[in-house]
Amino acid sequence: MTKQELIDAALLHYSLHGYQGATMKKIADEVGIKPASIYFFYENKEELFIAAFQQLLDNHQKEMERVFNQSQGKEIDQIFISIIHGIVAYHKDDERGTIAYISLLTSPIPEIKKFLQAHMLHFNDWLTHSFEVLINSNYSAISEEEVDFVIKQFVLLANGIFWSINLYDGEVFEEQVKVAENYIHNIFKDLNNKYKKRNGVKEGLVVY
Amino acid sequence: MTKQELIDAALLHYSLHGYQGATMKKIADEVGIKPASIYFFYENKEELFIAAFQQLLDNHQKEMERVFNQSQGKEIDQIFISIIHGIVAYHKDDERGTIAYISLLTSPIPEIKKFLQAHMLHFNDWLTHSFEVLINSNYSAISEEEVDFVIKQFVLLANGIFWSINLYDGEVFEEQVKVAENYIHNIFKDLNNKYKKRNGVKEGLVVY
Amino acid sequence: MTKQELIDAALLHYSLHGYQGATMKKIADEVGIKPASIYFFYENKEELFIAAFQQLLDNHQKEMERVFNQSQGKEIDQIFISIIHGIVAYHKDDERGTIAYISLLTSPIPEIKKFLQAHMLHFNDWLTHSFEVLINSNYSAISEEEVDFVIKQFVLLANGIFWSINLYDGEVFEEQVKVAENYIHNIFKDLNNKYKKRNGVKEGLVVY
Amino acid sequence: MTKQELIDAALLHYSLHGYQGATMKKIADEVGIKPASIYFFYENKEELFIAAFQQLLDNHQKEMERVFNQSQGKEIDQIFISIIHGIVAYHKDDERGTIAYISLLTSPIPEIKKFLQAHMLHFNDWLTHSFEVLINSNYSAISEEEVDFVIKQFVLLANGIFWSINLYDGEVFEEQVKVAENYIHNIFKDLNNKYKKRNGVKEGLVVY
DNA sequence: GATGAATGAGCTTTCATTCAT
DNA sequence: TATGAATGAAAGCTCATTCAT
Numbered sequence: 001m002t003k004q005e006l007i008d009a010a011l012l013h014y015s016l017h018g019y020q021g022a023t024m025k026k027i028a029d030e031v032g033i034k035p036a037s038i039y040f041f042y043e044n045k046e047e048l049f050i051a052a053f054q055q056l057l058d059n060h061q062k063e064m065e066r067v068f069n070q071s072q073g074k075e076i077d078q079i080f081i082s083i084i085h086g087i088v089a090y091h092k093d094d095e096r097g098t099i100a101y102i103s104l105l106t107s108p109i110p111e112i113k114k115f116l117q118a119h120m121l122h123f124n125d126w127l128t129h130s131f132e133v134l135i136n137s138n139y140s141a142i143s144e145e146e147v148d149f150v151i152k153q154f155v156l157l158a159n160g161i162f163w164s165i166n167l168y169d170g171e172v173f174e175e176q177v178k179v180a181e182n183y184i185h186n187i188f189k190d191l192n193n194k195y196k197k198r199n200g201v202k203e204g205l206v207v208y
Numbered sequence: 209m210t211k212q213e214l215i216d217a218a219l220l221h222y223s224l225h226g227y228q229g230a231t232m233k234k235i236a237d238e239v240g241i242k243p244a245s246i247y248f249f250y251e252n253k254e255e256l257f258i259a260a261f262q263q264l265l266d267n268h269q270k271e272m273e274r275v276f277n278q279s280q281g282k283e284i285d286q287i288f289i290s291i292i293h294g295i296v297a298y299h300k301d302d303e304r305g306t307i308a309y310i311s312l313l314t315s316p317i318p319e320i321k322k323f324l325q326a327h328m329l330h331f332n333d334w335l336t337h338s339f340e341v342l343i344n345s346n347y348s349a350i351s352e353e354e355v356d357f358v359i360k361q362f363v364l365l366a367n368g369i370f371w372s373i374n375l376y377d378g379e380v381f382e383e384q385v386k387v388a389e390n391y392i393h394n395i396f397k398d399l400n401n402k403y404k405k406r407n408g409v410k411e412g413l414v415v416y
Numbered sequence: 417m418t419k420q421e422l423i424d425a426a427l428l429h430y431s432l433h434g435y436q437g438a439t440m441k442k443i444a445d446e447v448g449i450k451p452a453s454i455y456f457f458y459e460n461k462e463e464l465f466i467a468a469f470q471q472l473l474d475n476h477q478k479e480m481e482r483v484f485n486q487s488q489g490k491e492i493d494q495i496f497i498s499i500i501h502g503i504v505a506y507h508k509d510d511e512r513g514t515i516a517y518i519s520l521l522t523s524p525i526p527e528i529k530k531f532l533q534a535h536m537l538h539f540n541d542w543l544t545h546s547f548e549v550l551i552n553s554n555y556s557a558i559s560e561e562e563v564d565f566v567i568k569q570f571v572l573l574a575n576g577i578f579w580s581i582n583l584y585d586g587e588v589f590e591e592q593v594k595v596a597e598n599y600i601h602n603i604f605k606d607l608n609n610k611y612k613k614r615n616g617v618k619e620g621l622v623v624y
Numbered sequence: 625m626t627k628q629e630l631i632d633a634a635l636l637h638y639s640l641h642g643y644q645g646a647t648m649k650k651i652a653d654e655v656g657i658k659p660a661s662i663y664f665f666y667e668n669k670e671e672l673f674i675a676a677f678q679q680l681l682d683n684h685q686k687e688m689e690r691v692f693n694q695s696q697g698k699e700i701d702q703i704f705i706s707i708i709h710g711i712v713a714y715h716k717d718d719e720r721g722t723i724a725y726i727s728l729l730t731s732p733i734p735e736i737k738k739f740l741q742a743h744m745l746h747f748n749d750w751l752t753h754s755f756e757v758l759i760n761s762n763y764s765a766i767s768e769e770e771v772d773f774v775i776k777q778f779v780l781l782a783n784g785i786f787w788s789i790n791l792y793d794g795e796v797f798e799e800q801v802k803v804a805e806n807y808i809h810n811i812f813k814d815l816n817n818k819y820k821k822r823n824g825v826k827e828g829l830v831v832y
Numbered sequence: 833g834a835t836g837a838a839t840g841a842g843c844t845t846t847c848a849t850t851c852a853t
Numbered sequence: 854t855a856t857g858a859a860t861g862a863a864a865g866c867t868c869a870t871t872c873a874t
Contacts, residue, residue: 002837020228024865036866037838045865103311105374120375152387159375159384160368166313167328167367176367179360183391210854232848243848245855253848418833436644440869451869453834461869519727521790536791568803575791575800576784582729583744583783592783595776599807626858648844659844661859669844 003041003051005031010052015096018103019049046109053112056100057119063090064123068130076138077188080154081181084161088177091165102166127155139195146195150187157183211249211259213239218260223304226311227257254317261320264308265327271298272331276338284346285396288362289389292369296385299373310374335363347403354399361395419457419467421447426468431512434519435465462525469528472516473535479506480539484546492554493604496570497597500577504593507581518582543571555611562611566603573599627665627675629655634676639720642727643673670733677736680724681743687714688747692754700762701812704778705805708785712801715789726790751779763819770815777811 009030013022024035024045042048067086071079091098104116131151136142157180164176217238221230232243232253250256275294279287299306312324339359344350365388372384425446429438440451440461458464483502487495507514520532547567551558573596580592633654637646648659648669666672691710695703715722728740755775760766781804788800 018226018228020226020864023863025863033837034839035864036840036868039866040837099313102313105307105310149387152383153391156368156372156384156387156391157364158368159371160364160366163367163371164364175360176364179357179364183361183364228847231846233846241854242856244850244857247849248854434642434644436642436868439867441867449833450835452836452871455870456833515729518729521723521726565803568799569807572781572784572788572800572803572807574784575787576780576782579783579787580780591776592780595773595780599777599780644843647842649842657858658860660846660861663845664858 002031002033006038006041006048007052007055010048011056011100012096014049014052014103015099019107019109022049046111049109050111050115053100053104053107053115056097056104057115059097060090060101061119061123061126065126076134077184079134080184080188084158084177084180084184087158088161088165091162098165127151139191139197142191142195146191150191153187154184210239210241214246214249214256215260215263218256219264219308220304222257222260222311223308227315227317230257254319257317258319258323261308261312261315261323264305264312265323267305268298268309269327269331269334273334284342285392287342288392288396292366292385292388292392295366296369296373299370306373335359346405347399350399350403354403358395358399362392365391418447418449422454422457422464423468423471426464427472427516428512430465430468430519431516435523435525438465462527465525466527466531469516469520469523469531472513472520473531475513476506476517477535477539477542481542492550493600495550496600496604500574500593500596500600503574504577504581507578514581543567555607555613558607558611562607566607569603570600626655626657630662630665630672631676631679634672635680635724636720638673638676638727639723643731643733646673670735673733674735674739677724677728677731677739680721680728681739683721684714684725685743685747685750689750700758701808703758704808704812708782708801708804708808711782712785712789715786722789751775763815763821766815766819770819774811774815778808781807 006027009027010022012030013026016022024038027048028035028038038048042051064087067083067090071082071086074082104112107113107116128151131154132147135147135150161176161180164173168176214235217235218230220238221234224230232246235256236243236246246256250259272295275291275298279290279294282290312320315321315324336359339362340355343355343358369384369388372381376384422443425443426438428446429442432438440454443464444451444454454464458467480503483499483506487498487502490498520528523529523532544567547570548563551563551566577592577596580589584592630651633651634646636654637650640646648662651672652659652662662672666675688711691707691714695706695710698706728736731737731740752775755778756771759771759774785800785804788797792800
């Protein structure tokens with residue numbers, strides 16, 4: 001379906017050369033049609049990119065959900081570590097998408113910022129709630145503040161890893177991930193000492 | 209001096225609208241000259257922006273050095289925390305510059321990427337070396353690996369905070385900083401237990 | 417029938433935005449079909465507009481004939497005044513058509529100008545002949561030159577009123593009409609003094 | 625001066641092919657520059673045409689004033705006849721301008737309609753006032769209503785002649801002018817019978 | 833009858849750049 | 854130093870038209 005091909009081509013050239021650099025001609029060439037034909041599918045360049053960015057954010061959300069769900073059934077520290085690995089895998093696998101994702105922050109299309117903010121809010125809500133459920137199902141009698149603090153630590157780590165993806169390669173980056181893993185271990189070692197762990201709950205846990 | 213004004217204007221419009229959005233006309237208007245006159249100072253747009261980005265990175269380096277030096281003379285954990293605050297202050301104070309800094313990663317000018325990578329390498333070397341000196345001057349008999357690990361933890365935290373600057377506002381962000389502070393405290397609480405602290409060394413330390 | 421709807425839509429958009437402004441898309445939208453479908457009914461845009469303009473001119477001719485015939489059976493000065501009112505009513509009632517009619521004079525389609533000229537000639541012939549019959553049937557022994565002169569005065573007045581329609585509104589225009597009525601009265605007051613009026617002829621008059 | 629050449633070229637092509645037909649390319653070709661160069665002188669197409677139409681209307685106003693002033697010093701009926709001839713000469717001399725003038729009525733540029741209406745109001749005021757002064761200076765004790773009526777008759781005639789310019793050629797048109805002349809004669813023959821003519825005033829008359 | 837999909841030609845406009853002055 | 858005037862190249866976009874289905 002050409003609409004999808006157009007979105008892919010749009011994101012490709014956006015990640016390579018930015019919004020102004022992703023010309024209708026380049027996008028059309030990529031798909032194998034003429035620039036005028038794009039206008040049969042999308043009203044104008046902005047509409048095409050709104051659709052493209054919308055998809056980028058939707059995919060991000062879905063992928064993060066997949067990563068989260070796939071990690072269930074392990075020890076809780078391993079779940080958090082898996083999520084870090086999932087985030088890394090997702091962004092390393094789709095560097096184009098990641099670059100596009102980052103540069104949305106400086107997007108010249110005002111409407112895009114609205115989408116981005118809405119996505120961020122929704123994503124944060126989902127993440128927070130999912131983690132709350134997860135942590136509470138692992139520790140009985142854990143205080144709300146403690147849950148909140150765990151999540152904040154994880155978010156800070158995840159942000160650190162995310163930005164490291166864009167800065168470092170190879171071994172340097174691998175060691176950043178190890179540092180994050182170590183930190184996560186420590187978080188839960190402390191929790192295990194403070195709160196009684198629940199039993200037999202995890203296998204039944206389904207997030208949603 | 210008009211060259212400096214041109215660089216400032218270039219960075220201003222780059223941060224607002226990206227490379228293609230920072231037109232020679234807008235930059236000239238900002239400075240109060242005509243576009244044709246820019247070519248008296250710079251060969252072309254790319255040369256102007258190379259100079260501008262060079263300056264941006266130099267400023268960043270200098271500012272980070274200033275932050276580092278200004279933090280000396282305190283307890284070592286307070287030094288690291290001060291540096292975090294310094295980074296935050298610097299980027300919060302110059303959001304335009306920060307946006308420009310981030311979008312250099314997706315710069316359409318190949319030569320720029322070279323500059324950015326060179327800067328990153330140099331900045332990392334400086335940071336690593338400065339921290340090595342700092343840590344070694346605080347703990348005697350600390351192993352190289354341990355020093356390395358401390359630095360990596362700090363870098364991960366700093367990256368997390370840096371990205372958080374771009375995502376969160378107000379209280380949400382403040383709490384991220386507190387989480388980072390808490391983490392730093394713990395790093396050095398552990399170190400203090402493991403290694404003997406040196407005395408009276410700090411005042412002699414100068415980082416450059 | 418779609419052909420008629422297309423003509424109506426074409427004239428509507430022509431009167432609103434001119435020939436180039438009346439796009440195949442707008443015309444198709446108006447009728448509720450797709451632009452490609454127009455080509456089933458008309459070879460191309462020019463053909464459609466030739467048909468549309470042809471109809472516009474035919475309607476004009478028919479309407480003027482209707483106005484003329486409807487006015488029969490009155491005193492001769494009242495007939496001419498009725499015709500003025502008929503012209504005004506026709507054009508005020510269909511301002512779109514009138515604007516289209518006027519802008520045919522500046523039509524970018526050469527073939528249209530031919531149609532317009534042919535229509536004008538035919539219309540003039542009809543008008544002149546109809547008025548000749550009418551005047552001769554009212555006055556015996558009236559000279560050909562005098563008949564001609566009456567017609568020319570009327571045509572000048574009618575043209576004045578026609579252009580006034582496009583320039584003035586409300587009371588200003590109403591008074592223009594009154595001036596024309598007064599003039600017509602005077603024409604026939606003079607004629608009545610100079611020529612003997614015929615009796616009982618009018619019912620036999622049929623104009624076609 | 626290129627700005628003036630651009631306006632002339634714009635009006636030429638507007639009169640030939642309408643607003644959409646007067647492309648920036650054609651106008652540039654006419655002047656001997658490239659389309660992009662037009663934008664050095666005018667912000668965009670609309671600005672160019674606003675300037676062009678403004679000039680067209682200004683010229684019209686000035687020319688009508690010149691015609692009016694040049695006619696002074698004759699018998700009053702000859703003055704009105706001279707004005708008719710002046711209008712005819714002006715429009716016959718500049719048929720392009722006249723066609724442009726007419727098609728302003730259906731202009732697709734909203735701002736143009738504002739200009740046109742303002743011009744019409746101003747022109748009407750000037751005409752009415754000039755004629756009032758002229759008539760009052762020729763007839764003592766003439767009533768306001770009578771002056772008004774004379775002006776309205778003239779306006780109707782002038783509109784009739786104006787529209788005839790666009791419809792008829794050669795002898796047919798000449799005879800329309802003669803009909804108008806005859807009508808004007810009659811207006812003032814009647815006035816001369818009703819009102820005492822003033823003496824020795826006309827040479828001192830200055831209109832403005 | 834109707835249209836989804838495509839396109840060539842051409843439009844207005846922007847922009848980095850040049851060059852004589 | 855500075856700029857008025859110009860331009861080539863390319864951008865986004867429109868539109869009449871085609872054609873297989």
